[in-house]
Amino acid sequence: MRELQHLLPELEPPRGGLARLRQRIAETDSRHRRGWRTLRWSLAVAVPLLVLAALLPAPVQRWQHTHALTRELRAAMQPAAPSNGLRVENGAALSLPSGQVHVHLYLVQGTTPLQPAPGSR
Amino acid sequence: MALREDALHASYRRLEKPLYNVLYRMLWQAEDCQDLIHDAYLRIWARRAKVDVDTLDRLVWTTALNLARNRLRWRRLWRFGSLDEGAPLAAASGESDFLAVRCLRRALAALPAASREVLLLAEFSGLRGAEIAALLDIPAGTVASRKHQAIARLKQSMGVNDDA
Numbered sequence: 315m316r317e318l319q320h321l322l323p324e325l326e327p328p329r330g331g332l333a334r335l336r337q338r339i340a341e342t343d344s345r346h347r348r349g350w351r352t353l354r355w356s357l358a359v360a361v362p363l364l365v366l367a368a369l370l371p372a373p374v375q376r377w378q379h380t381h382a383l384t385r386e387l388r389a390a391m392q393p394a395a396p397s398n399g400l401r402v403e404n405g406a407a408l409s410l411p412s413g414q415v416h417v418h419l420y421l422v423q424g425t426t427p428l429q430p431a432p433g434s435r
Numbered sequence: 436m437a438l439r440e441d442a443l444h445a446s447y448r449r450l451e452k453p454l455y456n457v458l459y460r461m462l463w464q465a466e467d468c469q470d471l472i473h474d475a476y477l478r479i480w481a482r483r484a485k486v487d488v489d490t491l492d493r494l495v496w497t498t499a500l501n502l503a504r505n506r507l508r509w510r511r512l513w514r515f516g517s518l519d520e521g522a523p524l525a526a527a528s529g530e531s532d533f534l535a536v537r538c539l540r541r542a543l544a545a546l547p548a549a550s551r552e553v554l555l556l557a558e559f560s561g562l563r564g565a566e567i568a569a570l571l572d573i574p575a576g577t578v579a580s581r582k583h584q585a586i587a588r589l590k591q592s593m594g595v596n597d598d599a
Contacts, residue, residue: 321539321593322558327455328469332447335473339440339480 438483438491446491447476454499456559460543461503461551471506475499496560496570500552507548542592546585553578554585 400407405424412419451472458468475498479486486494543551549571556567557578568575 321589322456322460324452324559325456325459327451327472328465331451331469331472332444334469335447335476336444338473338477339443342477342480 438479438486438488440480442488442491443476443480443483446495450492450495453560454495457555458499458503460555460559462506463540467506471502472499475502478502493566493570496556496562500570504548538593542589545592546588550581550585550588553581554589557582 400420402422404426405422407423408421410419410421454472454475455468458471459465462468462471475495478498479491479494546554552571553567556562556570557564560567562570564578565575568578571578
């Protein structure tokens with residue numbers, strides 16, 4: 315039995331409360347589903363990008379390193395300009411230190427494959 | 436077992452009126468009050484996978500009371516004044532005199548928050564003393580004493596005799 319009925323009369327809540335609650339639940343669920351879909355799409359795009367960003371620098375760096383090394387090696391392997399009247403055709407010559415002033419030593423490599431000498435196997 | 440939507444609706448049908456009557460005397464704004472009840476149900480619905488149907492009503496009461504306390508704290512912080520000045524109360528009681536409603540509101544506001552909650556729950560929630568005690572996490576004896584004190588102070592503030 316309520317003791318304060320005359321002071322605190324019972325009130326009727328505004329009508330349509332349950333319908334509004336149902337609507338809000340439906341809206342929330344729909345928003346929730348949309349949110350998940352957006353998140354899934356974002357992840358589908360972001361994850362491969364992150365993986366690429368993490369993995370790509372290593373091959374690029376390796377390629378750059380190899381390229382620089384090749385360039386340096388090529389520069390080092392450039393045949394010495396035949397300053398003493400020598401001319402190399404169909405090949406390249408690399409000047410090697412001989413240890414003597416009047417002795418010039420060259421490593422010569424032809425661009426065409428060597429023909430086997432007659433009689434050799 | 437996860438909460439189903441029909442169980443939530445059934446709980447809403449059961450508790451809408453008692454919740455509204457309790458919360459209205461805390462917030463004094465009809466729309467705010469119904470929004471808050473809906474917020475409580477939406478919060479529970481959001482974690483429905485973990486909600487047990489057997490404890491649903493208690494969870495609704497706890498959530499709604501917590502939200503109402505937060506709303507009151509927020510109002511105090513921002514010195515927010517309510518607008519509808521107990522109009523539904525006056526209409527329901529058939530009073531044209533808003534002064535009586537204002538007086539009641541002031542008297543309720545003057546009660547300590549803990550006593551006011553006990554009084555409103557005892558009057559409108561339909562819960563027994565032990566259930567209110569469990570809901571507020573206080574001993575059953577404290578519920579009885581707070582309710583007694585609150586009624587005495589309210590009657591005193593409203594100028595009502597005990598035999599009224």
